[in-house]
Amino acid sequence: MMNFDFYNPTHIVFGKNRLTELDSLVPKNAKTLILYGGGSVKKYGTLDKIIQALPQRELLEFGGIEPNPKFSTLMKAVEMARRESVDFLLAVGGGSVMDGTKFVALATTYEGDAQSLLTHGFQPVPVETALPLGTVVTLPATGSEMNSGGVISHKGGKFPVFSPFSFPKFSLLDPTLTYTLPATQVANGIIDAFIHTVEQYVTIPSDGSFQDRTAEGILKTLIEIGKKTLDEPTNYDARANLMWCATNALNGLIGAGVPQDWTTHMIGHELTALFGIDHGKTLAILQPSIWTIRTEQKREKLLQYATRVWDITTGDDESRITHAIEKTRAFFEELGVKTHLSDYGVTEDRLEEVITALDAHGLTALSETGEVTLEVSRKILKISL
Amino acid sequence: MMNFDFYNPTHIVFGKNRLTELDSLVPKNAKTLILYGGGSVKKYGTLDKIIQALPQRELLEFGGIEPNPKFSTLMKAVEMARRESVDFLLAVGGGSVMDGTKFVALATTYEGDAQSLLTHGFQPVPVETALPLGTVVTLPATGSEMNSGGVISHKGGKFPVFSPFSFPKFSLLDPTLTYTLPATQVANGIIDAFIHTVEQYVTIPSDGSFQDRTAEGILKTLIEIGKKTLDEPTNYDARANLMWCATNALNGLIGAGVPQDWTTHMIGHELTALFGIDHGKTLAILQPSIWTIRTEQKREKLLQYATRVWDITTGDDESRITHAIEKTRAFFEELGVKTHLSDYGVTEDRLEEVITALDAHGLTALSETGEVTLEVSRKILKISL
Numbered sequence: 001m002m003n004f005d006f007y008n009p010t011h012i013v014f015g016k017n018r019l020t021e022l023d024s025l026v027p028k029n030a031k032t033l034i035l036y037g038g039g040s041v042k043k044y045g046t047l048d049k050i051i052q053a054l055p056q057r058e059l060l061e062f063g064g065i066e067p068n069p070k071f072s073t074l075m076k077a078v079e080m081a082r083r084e085s086v087d088f089l090l091a092v093g094g095g096s097v098m099d100g101t102k103f104v105a106l107a108t109t110y111e112g113d114a115q116s117l118l119t120h121g122f123q124p125v126p127v128e129t130a131l132p133l134g135t136v137v138t139l140p141a142t143g144s145e146m147n148s149g150g151v152i153s154h155k156g157g158k159f160p161v162f163s164p165f166s167f168p169k170f171s172l173l174d175p176t177l178t179y180t181l182p183a184t185q186v187a188n189g190i191i192d193a194f195i196h197t198v199e200q201y202v203t204i205p206s207d208g209s210f211q212d213r214t215a216e217g218i219l220k221t222l223i224e225i226g227k228k229t230l231d232e233p234t235n236y237d238a239r240a241n242l243m244w245c246a247t248n249a250l251n252g253l254i255g256a257g258v259p260q261d262w263t264t265h266m267i268g269h270e271l272t273a274l275f276g277i278d279h280g281k282t283l284a285i286l287q288p289s290i291w292t293i294r295t296e297q298k299r300e301k302l303l304q305y306a307t308r309v310w311d312i313t314t315g316d317d318e319s320r321i322t323h324a325i326e327k328t329r330a331f332f333e334e335l336g337v338k339t340h341l342s343d344y345g346v347t348e349d350r351l352e353e354v355i356t357a358l359d360a361h362g363l364t365a366l367s368e369t370g371e372v373t374l375e376v377s378r379k380i381l382k383i384s385l
Numbered sequence: 386m387m388n389f390d391f392y393n394p395t396h397i398v399f400g401k402n403r404l405t406e407l408d409s410l411v412p413k414n415a416k417t418l419i420l421y422g423g424g425s426v427k428k429y430g431t432l433d434k435i436i437q438a439l440p441q442r443e444l445l446e447f448g449g450i451e452p453n454p455k456f457s458t459l460m461k462a463v464e465m466a467r468r469e470s471v472d473f474l475l476a477v478g479g480g481s482v483m484d485g486t487k488f489v490a491l492a493t494t495y496e497g498d499a500q501s502l503l504t505h506g507f508q509p510v511p512v513e514t515a516l517p518l519g520t521v522v523t524l525p526a527t528g529s530e531m532n533s534g535g536v537i538s539h540k541g542g543k544f545p546v547f548s549p550f551s552f553p554k555f556s557l558l559d560p561t562l563t564y565t566l567p568a569t570q571v572a573n574g575i576i577d578a579f580i581h582t583v584e585q586y587v588t589i590p591s592d593g594s595f596q597d598r599t600a601e602g603i604l605k606t607l608i609e610i611g612k613k614t615l616d617e618p619t620n621y622d623a624r625a626n627l628m629w630c631a632t633n634a635l636n637g638l639i640g641a642g643v644p645q646d647w648t649t650h651m652i653g654h655e656l657t658a659l660f661g662i663d664h665g666k667t668l669a670i671l672q673p674s675i676w677t678i679r680t681e682q683k684r685e686k687l688l689q690y691a692t693r694v695w696d697i698t699t700g701d702d703e704s705r706i707t708h709a710i711e712k713t714r715a716f717f718e719e720l721g722v723k724t725h726l727s728d729y730g731v732t733e734d735r736l737e738e739v740i741t742a743l744d745a746h747g748l749t750a751l752s753e754t755g756e757v758t759l760e761v762s763r764k765i766l767k768i769s770l
Binding site for chain 1: 386387388389393394397599601609621622630633638641
């Protein structure tokens with residue numbers, strides 16, 4: 001096991017009928033800015049319930065945070081937070097709203113050029129404070145509710161931003177709030193959580209037994225409940241298990257002390273930026289291809305994945321790995337998510353645009369070993385067609 | 386899944402050669418009281434290394450915190466902390482030292498009679514502050530390093546004490562610090578972590594899939610590495626996996642949203658208080674008996690435990706459950722821990738003393754359902770002989 005630090009102070013408030021507890025979670029008398037996305041929180045009454053649950057506070061609203069939240073949009077919220085001397089931010093939505101709200105929290109109190117917050121990659125941004133924030137989660141997927149990071153879109157790129165000061169103070173997870181989600185968003189969320197997990201698990205062995213078995217537990221659960229969450233949208237336990245698995249897939253727990261490989265997310269971000277393919281769908285396209293191209297480097301963990309997650313115990317190593325990759329792809333397809341670039345209208349002549357973007361963003365040595373050069377990325381993209 | 390809250394702000398600092406980081410973990414200029422137990426931290430040089438790692442702080446020492454730490458001992462530390470206006474407490478040791486230090490943290494700033502802090506059972510003590518504390522863990526077992534609770538002995542009873550203010554600010558877990566532990570303490574620690582896990586898992590079904598699978602992962606890991614940690618005391622990965630599993634067995638994660646049954650610990654505490662049997666050994670004695678007596682109530686989870694943890698897939702339900710209980714007992718015995726009261730010189734004529742103590746401490750309706758009356762406890766004790 002590798003040395004690690006684990007720190008996660010977010011208070012999780014999980015379960016049915018807990019919106020009324022917001023009054024004790026948001027600081028008393030805090031002038032509070034509620035941030036949300038495209039309006040479904042209004043349509044389905046969640047926003048009204050939240051407003052009712054927060055009497056005796058001056059409430060402001062900032063709607064319209066888009067999927068893959070944009071720096072330019074978020075800076076309008078920053079201006080509002082500064083102008084109105086806001087004390088507390090409350091994100092209501094999915095990963096994009098939560099990610100965006102963390103950025104607003106950091107940028108509002110930051111005295112330099114906020115664009116510079118986008119330049120720190122996998123290092124924390126150099127701040128000593130941020131506005132406090134909480135979240136009400138309506139879409140289980142990104143794990144943003146229990147980590148300190150976000151991904152912000154700006155000028156065609158996607159930029160990770162995080163800090164110990166941007167952990168939500170609390171996150172309220174009510175599985176019933178997900179009942180009204182469109183099936184395609186639920187499927188994207190399941191895949192996002194699944195890929196977060198394998199990117200911290202199907203790497204190279206490092207004898208992190210708790211981490212491996214916890215990752216396997218998340219994957220097995222997602223496989224068990226995936227289809228059910230779509231077929232039975234109001235099945236509480238299925239939604240609750242999805243929601244809690246998605247949170248634990250990216251709260252630092254399964255990645256502590258083990259290697260991580262974020263290739264799928266990094267190339268996926270470029271596919272979203274260039275072709276507008278949903279984030280979850282880019283991951284479903286890329287993961288089988290990445291494992292196919294990098295079987296040699298990931299052999300031991302792919303075999304462990306085949307055995308422990310898919311119960312594939314017969315056949316030689318090659319066939320077991322191939323079988324596990326096929327099963328993974330079939331799982332994504334069963335959720336209604338197509339797994340080839342051509343399904344989304346992307347043709348071979350567009351692939352060099354992806355390579356150019358990876359190069360422009362310095363993503364020329366991806367993976368847990370740095371071996372995913374632009375040439376390897378090109379191979380991955382070609383077999384993803 | 387049941388509604389739950391999860392909150393755990395302790396910063397875990399895990400790995401080799403990290404004692405030098407104490408300087409950045411303990412607040413600058415904090416007058417710091419170092420608390421420890423019987424002196425092994427002096428004997429093996431850990432205390433010296435800690436003192437060297439903390440220049441520019443006034444350091445005080447309080448040694449002699451015994452196993453099953455006593456209120457009377459801890460109040461001497463409280464007096465010292467008050468008299469010397471200590472700013473920070475640093476526990477160096479295992480569960481008893483960490484538990485005791487949490488009590489000192491709470492009692493030092495408490496204005497009422499400190500004995501009243503022992504009277505709140507499974508409710509948080511009514512305080513609004515505590516001295517901040519950190520820990521350096523030398524014995525993996527209790528999980529005290531990443532939770533807010535402790536168990537304090539007083540006048541023949543053992544009393545749980547916890548508060549959101551008694552989470553360690555940090556816990557430093559260096560597996561190499563466990564290399565010098567006596568085998569019996571390591572075995573006790575493995576069993577303590579194992580029982581913490583099953584007390585949150587072998588209960589009644591509640592569809593907490595992440596919780597169940599994470600619990601199963603801890604149990605499988607402990608089974609895999611248990612003997613190895615004893616046979617190869619300097620096997621780093623074995624010790625690291627033990628240490629991280631023990632922490633996760635009682636940091637709130639696997640118990641969130643599922644029923645819990647602390648019968649084994651509650652009766653075990655009385656066996657320790659009356660007969661001086663090590664805490665871990667009391668658990669090894671009681672758990673097989675409790676499952677035997679309560680097979681009917683725990684049938685579904687015992688079958689899941691048999692299948693997923695011990696890979697017992699053949700035989701009828703009864704035989705699979707019996708087989709799983711036998712395998713559990715054999716695992717404890719393989720660690721060198723005897724699993725019958727008679728092995729510790731306790732004879733049948735002493736059992737009523739245990740019943741009387743349970744009655745005196747109000748422990749007359751134990752378990753996840755409250756069905757473990759004194760009569761059921763009597764049956765459990767009889768078949769434990």
